């Protein structure tokens with residue numbers, strides 16, 4: 529297992545649409561292991577493949593944040609098949625936006641269909657923080673990031689700070 533380097537906004541890899549996984553093989557299993565290890569190492573509640581530079585529809589989520597009993601959810605080719613009209617608001621951050629957080633409004637409850645690492649389909653009904661985390665990660669697979677859900681004013685501020693940091697990092 530290995531902790532992968534994170535793609536930091538405005539890395540263009542975060543704006544690409546990811547490809548569906550077709551092969552449920554050992555390579556996929558290894559990638560899922562690395563993705564989870566990377567999420568835990570960076571203390572995130574979710575991590576999607578493009579955030580480690582891979583353009584495939586794979587993400588992991590663990591909102592329990594308990595090192596003794598992790599509650600890891602592995603999502604391959606996930607899709608939201610139902611979303612509630614009721615919404616909820618959480619302060620979201622993202623490992624690709626270090627130091628940034630903003631309130632985001634999303635459906636409070638979602639039904640998600642995905643495949644596990646063996647290629648078996650399953651469905652989960654998620655609510656609360658888990659619903660938000662899953663929607664945030666599925667967004668990543670379509671090149672959408674959390675700042676796309678906030679006002680243009682707030683988005684511009686975060687974008688400016690992130691671009692400045694990226695410039696400082698190379699100079």
Ligand code: NI
Pocket residue numbers: 621622623624664668
């Ligand atoms: Ni994120």
